[in-house]
Amino acid sequence: MVSRRAFLQSSAASLGGLAWGASPSRADTPPGVTETEIKIGQTMPYSGPLSAYGVIGKTDAAYFAMINESGGVNGRKIRLISVDDEYNPAKTVEQTRRLVEYEGVAFIFNSLGTWTNGAIRAYLNINEVPQLFVASGAEMFGDQERFPWTMGWQPSYQTEAAIFGKQILATKPDAKIGVLYQDDSFGRDYMVGLKEGLGAKHARMIVETATYETGATTIDSQIVALRRAGADTFMIVAVEELAEQAINKTFDIGWMPVRYLTGVSQSISSTMTPSGREKLKGTITAVYDKDPTDARWRDDAGFMLYTAFIKKYMSQNEQDDAKVVNGFGVAATMVHVLAQCGSDLSRKNIMYQASNIKSLELPMLLPGVKICTSSSNYHPIRKMQLASFNGSSWELFGELLGS
Incomplete structure (x- = not known):
């Protein structure tokens, strides 16, 4: 059993060890940021053909609620505005423009889908709005040369x-x-x-x-x-x-x-x-992450943090969903980046810090899998391990593979 206090302390500890070079100068009035709040936006298919994936947005919101209960990030609470785009690119464009131009969000976070995110990529880059940790493994979201304001999260x-x-x-x-x-x-x-x-x-x-x-x-x-x-x-x-x-x-x-x-x-x-x-x-x-149905992780410290999160902020029947594990990891990565930003929450610095993550380990990533980014590599996770389904869970075999 992991207590709530221990869980929050451990989550905060995962943000430690931050080291980076000189960052860009601080903006006076960064969009979406007040003395007490960081406002971020997201589109998710809460309806339509991929509505099952909407649980990722639900998980993101739950994770940020947990962080907010512990005081937020550097004294600011995270406010996630997550809206339905029905997995329709036209709706994604409409909703994203509303989030940026009307809601005034600091950036777009973990919106789901390849063609939906592709539809907003140029708009966000022209307007220098970070499009962070896109919920798609498409190679196009790691093109830092042509689209420096867009970054994926999962392996390509x-x-x-x-x-x-x-x-x-x-x-x-x-x-x-x-x-x-x-x-x-x-x-x-x-x-x-x-x-x-x-x-x-x-x-x-x-x-x-x-x-x-x-x-x-x-x-x-x-x-x-x-x-x-x-x-x-x-x-x-x-x-x-x-x-x-x-x-x-x-x-x-x-x-x-x-x-x-x-x-x-x-x-x-x-x-x-x-x-x-x-x-x-x-x-x-x-x-690249731990299968919540695999008994090998039952006594694993990271898995116990995850189950404590599920118990308090989600429903028990969502614990075994790999999409929930995904949302848990992406949200933790976002909190890490915001912590690295310190008092400078300008869009430029948020993007700078997202592209300077050094060997971040998270509770539900497989041992040896670390999140690393740089100005020349916008693919945060680059290693995976093969697994075979044994009738109840994915059984790992072989070594970590990838770049």
């Missing part, structure tokens, strides 16, 4: 797919690979990474690809086509609902390929119903 989709490619090459060099992917930059990033991991052999190893449009409700015909092409290895690049369909359909038609499931759908509690988990057994994924 290309990095993840390259890890899968190297694993396939090492364990099944004669594999016939079929890929299901969303026909946008989210899905295409995985194809780039997979080909990179497979190297020169990718042209003969990838025997079929099948795409689906954003917002699709079924992918049954694509699964049948991949099987018909003779694929014996299946990479599933899909959001949770469609990933579950892909797993079920594969099982139902008696197709038994080696399956790889991407990180966006690895939450067991929300991707697969309890009755369907046997169908997922043996599937391989790549992870």
